[in-house]
Amino acid sequence: MRTPYAPSTIRHILCIFPRYAPSFGTFHHAYALLGGVRAFMPPQGLLLIAAYLPESWRVRFIDENARAATDDDFRWADAVFVSGMHVQRPFIDEIVRRAHACGRPVALGGPSVSSAPELYPDVDFVHVGEIGDATDRLIALLDGLGGRPAHQHILTTDKRLPLAEFPMPAYELISLPEYFLASIQFSSGCPYTCEFCDIPSLYGRVARLKTPEQIIAELDRLREGGAESVYFVDDNFIANPKAARHLLPHLVAWQKHHRYPLRIACEATLNIAKHDPLLDLMREAGFVTVFCGIETPEAEALKAMSKSQNLRLPILDAVETINHYGMEVVSGIIIGLDTDTHDTADRVLEFIHASQIPILTINLLYALPKTPLWTRLQGAGRLRPEVGRGSNVDFLLPHDTVLGMWRRCIETAYEPNALYARYAHQQRHTFRRRLRYPTDPRRLAPHSIRRGLGIFARIFWRIGILGAYRHAFWEMAWRTLGRGRFEEFVHSAVVSHHLIEFARECLVNRPEPCFYAPSRAAATDADAAA
Numbered sequence: 001m002r003t004p005y006a007p008s009t010i011r012h013i014l015c016i017f018p019r020y021a022p023s024f025g026t027f028h029h030a031y032a033l034l035g036g037v038r039a040f041m042p043p044q045g046l047l048l049i050a051a052y053l054p055e056s057w058r059v060r061f062i063d064e065n066a067r068a069a070t071d072d073d074f075r076w077a078d079a080v081f082v083s084g085m086h087v088q089r090p091f092i093d094e095i096v097r098r099a100h101a102c103g104r105p106v107a108l109g110g111p112s113v114s115s116a117p118e119l120y121p122d123v124d125f126v127h128v129g130e131i132g133d134a135t136d137r138l139i140a141l142l143d144g145l146g147g148r149p150a151h152q153h154i155l156t157t158d159k160r161l162p163l164a165e166f167p168m169p170a171y172e173l174i175s176l177p178e179y180f181l182a183s184i185q186f187s188s189g190c191p192y193t194c195e196f197c198d199i200p201s202l203y204g205r206v207a208r209l210k211t212p213e214q215i216i217a218e219l220d221r222l223r224e225g226g227a228e229s230v231y232f233v234d235d236n237f238i239a240n241p242k243a244a245r246h247l248l249p250h251l252v253a254w255q256k257h258h259r260y261p262l263r264i265a266c267e268a269t270l271n272i273a274k275h276d277p278l279l280d281l282m283r284e285a286g287f288v289t290v291f292c293g294i295e296t297p298e299a300e301a302l303k304a305m306s307k308s309q310n311l312r313l314p315i316l317d318a319v320e321t322i323n324h325y326g327m328e329v330v331s332g333i334i335i336g337l338d339t340d341t342h343d344t345a346d347r348v349l350e351f352i353h354a355s356q357i358p359i360l361t362i363n364l365l366y367a368l369p370k371t372p373l374w375t376r377l378q379g380a381g382r383l384r385p386e387v388g389r390g391s392n393v394d395f396l397l398p399h400d401t402v403l404g405m406w407r408r409c410i411e412t413a414y415e416p417n418a419l420y421a422r423y424a425h426q427q428r429h430t431f432r433r434r435l436r437y438p439t440d441p442r443r444l445a446p447h448s449i450r451r452g453l454g455i456f457a458r459i460f461w462r463i464g465i466l467g468a469y470r471h472a473f474w475e476m477a478w479r480t481l482g483r484g485r486f487e488e489f490v491h492s493a494v495v496s497h498h499l500i501e502f503a504r505e506c507l508v509n510r511p512e513p514c515f516y517a518p519s520r521a522a523a524t525d526a527d528a529a530a
Contacts, residue, residue, distance in 0.1 A: 005136050007143040020065060020091075021087060033458045037177070039065035040065065049081060132158070176227045195373045195376070227262065238268050245277070252281065252284045259438045268292060290330070297348065298339060315355075334363060340396075345409055358419060
């Protein structure tokens with residue numbers, strides 16, 4: 001549904017999604033290999049807002065991870081809508097500055113401003129909370145406004161729009177083939193209260209749900225738009241296991257009807273391994289990847305961060321169970337916990353070797369605003385300015401020791417031979433357990449064949465000929481291609497290339513060692529632009 005507000009004017013709304021700083025999770029080094037890919041995932045929240053606006057209003061959408069908004073874009077607009085996470089804060093500030101330079105008001109929503117509105121004093125309209133009655137009030141204000149307001153307006157959602165009434169995100173405003181992954185949302189909220197996580201405070205502990213019919217309609221739109229892989233961006237896909245089990249047969253039927261056009265990924269707590277019937281349905285529905293916030297292999301650390309759900313099964317057994325159903329596990333790992341010792345890096349590396357997980361997002365601990373971790377550290381006087389440190393946490397171990405542990409972990413984990421060995425394990429023990437998907441006719445279309453040949457050519461040229469680790473690459477290539485595993489080869493080559501290249505950049509002090517920390521490079525760029 002759209003807003004019930006009936007405007008008296010026609011407004012031009014420019015929706016801008018800010019850039020991300022480079023990280024393990026953006027896979028930006030993979031884009032050049034794929035041809036035409038320019039950004040990671042479509043931003044669900046801003047596309048949802050674009051679809052909710054009055055039908056008579058004109059909407060232009062720009063993802064600055066793909067292209068930058070121009071002065072002409074700003075001058076076209078009557079107002080600029082922005083949404084983003086804390087890690088995007090410097091880029092949000094930059095968009096605000098550019099909009100104001102053109103005399104345009106800015107409305108900011110999303111998780112960063114919702115958790116810490118005080119960080120954005122220059123924004124004209126602050127939207128705190130999810131889509132709902134505050135969104136309708138914002139639309140009404142813009143309907144009667146000419147130019148920027150005299151003072152900041154803070155609009156807080158009291159009544160959220162039920163997910164079952166969400167409009168379909170405005171996918172028509174973007175080019176899906178420009179994205180590494182498509183995105184879709186089924187639920188919002190998570191029942192767990194991990195100390196470092198802001199999900200319960202932002203979205204609640206009781207999962208709210210879309211209907212299976214909404215999801216199927218969105219999958220139809222994504223398929224029509226050319227998507228081949230889709231990520232469920234739910235905070236926890238099994239936040240309501242019963243609802244997930246109810247959805248999955250609909251996904252199975254849709255995939256079978258269309259000959260499995262999509263490979264599906266999601267994020268879930270590690271205790272998903274206790275739900276074998278659900279995992280079996282996920283396998284049949286074409287799920288191939290599950291991101292699990294494992295965080296640390298140390299049991300006492302998990303208890304200290306209130307993440308005991310990871311201990312309901314031995315961690316390695318849980319990973320093996322998920323792999324048994326053909327799904328690759330991607331793991332989050334945190335360095336710098338209060339429970340860390342000088343041996344923690346050894347424990348993490350032992351876990352990586354034992355679990356054979358290829359992709360791990362290894363970050364320094366960061367305290368997001370208003371989380372239990374933030375509150376505890378603030379009370380203890382242990383929050384620090386993050387610029388130049390990669391984290392806002394005053395670690396119990398010396399900062400240089402923690403940073404050294406982080407560097408050692410990523411250097412060892414993403415050494416090319418070690419990474420390819422973990423992928424070889426996945427090919428033998430995980431990928432072979434996936435369904436034999438029928439051939440989707442779209443993949444045999446001439447443009448798809450040309451695109452596939454282009455991907456192979458770029459992989460062979462950029463990695464096999466020019467790459468610094470080409471010898472390790474060719475060993476992997478012969479082994480995988482010799483068994484006719486072309487899809488697995490492309491996945492392993494493309495993802496590994498990003499991980500190897502990004503790890504090497506980290507080791508020469510280029511990116512931040514924490515995905516959640518606003519980038520010091522971004523801040524410098526924004527200051528220079530000002």
